Amino acid sequence: MSTRGVTIVLHADGDLESRQYRLPRWAVLAGKWGAMAIAVMVVLFFAFAGPITRNAARVPGLEREISRLRSENSRVQQLASALNRAEANYQELRQMLGVKAPPPPAPSRGGNTAARTDYVTAMRTVPIRASRPSGTPQYEAGSSVPSHWPLDVQGFVTRGQVRPGVPDESHVGIDIAVPIGTPVRASGGGTVMAAGYDSDYGLFVLLRHPSGYETMYGHTSRLLAAEGDEVQAGQVIGLSGNSGRSTAPHLHFEVRRDGKSVDPLELVKQGGTH
Numbered sequence: 001m002s003t004r005g006v007t008i009v010l011h012a013d014g015d016l017e018s019r020q021y022r023l024p025r026w027a028v029l030a031g032k033w034g035a036m037a038i039a040v041m042v043v044l045f046f047a048f049a050g051p052i053t054r055n056a057a058r059v060p061g062l063e064r065e066i067s068r069l070r071s072e073n074s075r076v077q078q079l080a081s082a083l084n085r086a087e088a089n090y091q092e093l094r095q096m097l098g099v100k101a102p103p104p105p106a107p108s109r110g111g112n113t114a115a116r117t118d119y120v121t122a123m124r125t126v127p128i129r130a131s132r133p134s135g136t137p138q139y140e141a142g143s144s145v146p147s148h149w150p151l152d153v154q155g156f157v158t159r160g161q162v163r164p165g166v167p168d169e170s171h172v173g174i175d176i177a178v179p180i181g182t183p184v185r186a187s188g189g190g191t192v193m194a195a196g197y198d199s200d201y202g203l204f205v206l207l208r209h210p211s212g213y214e215t216m217y218g219h220t221s222r223l224l225a226a227e228g229d230e231v232q233a234g235q236v237i238g239l240s241g242n243s244g245r246s247t248a249p250h251l252h253f254e255v256r257r258d259g260k261s262v263d264p265l266e267l268v269k270q271g272g273t274h
Contacts, residue, residue: 093156093177139234146187146207146215148233149268150253151240153182158250172261173216173254180221180249182240185233187215187255187268192229192237201252202244205237211257218252219244 006028011018137148155176190209197203201218205225208214221241225231242249255262 093158137234139232140189141232142189143210144188144190144233145211145213146209146255146264147268148185148187150185150187150215150217150251151176151178151182152185153178155251158248173252174264175250175252177248177250178240180239180241182251183236184217184220184238184240184251186231186235186237187233187253187264188213189233190215190231192225192227192231195223195225195227195229198244200245202246203238203241204244204252207231207237213262214256216252216254216256218254219246219250 005022005024008021008023009018010021137152139148155178157174158177159171159175184205186207188207188209190207190213192205193208193214194206195204198218201216203220203223204216204218205220205223206214206216217238219241220238221243222239223237224239225235225237231237240249240251253264255264255267
């Protein structure tokens with residue numbers, strides 16, 4: 001009894017003879033199942049290779065995004081640290097001025113305290129003494145270069161003059177936090193160039209002094225000098241306030257020479273940090 005198999009006959013056109021190939025049945029079955037297995041593997045390859053290739057192409061972009069998020073997270077941590085320091089200075093300033101703390105904001109959906117946060121982050125506080133502990137300052141007569149502290153009570157510098165190495169600071173002059181109604185004195189003798197209201201400075205007085213100097217006193221609550229007046233060093237020219245573009249009671253004190261801003265803390269020798 002012969003073994004069953006499969007005979008394959010090949011006959012080419014024009015030939016007289018045919019060729020026969022006999023294959024065992026198991027070889028035919030093995031070839032059939034092998035072909036099916038290869039077909040399945042090809043289908044699976046294309047089914048999984050597409051998503052893998054697409055995900056691999058996204059890897060460089062995801063790595064860049066992770067790097068960016070890490071950089072932003074580091075900046076957020078630095079800003080949070082700066083905000084904590086500013087908040088501590090803010091509370092110290094409120095205690096010095098005797099201002100009661102505002103009630104905590106009521107929780108609301110989407111609510112925030114952005115306005116208060118903006119004000120706190122803008123502060124750069126440096127405590128100062130407004131006059132020498134030895135006694136009353138001596139003022140010279142007539143016109144003079146500004147050299148006196150414009151207040152005779154304690155103040156708190158909440159914002160300082162532009163300084164090298166402080167790229168985020170764009171403020172000219174200094175802001176001195178004092179209660180509303182504090183007497184503001186001329187830093188030197190001179191002529192009142194202008195006195196009135198400005199949308200930024202509020203109620204202000206601008207004095208002209210010798211040697212090209214000018215001094216600006218802004219955010220006052222009351223003016224005690226008028227344009228054209230001749231004032232002496234130490235003369236009260238106004239009362240501090242919160243007028244104009246201001247978020248809290250303070251005096252804006254600015255010194256200029258030949259139209260250029262000068263750091264008052266470098267010029268004023270009486271009071272301040274000197």
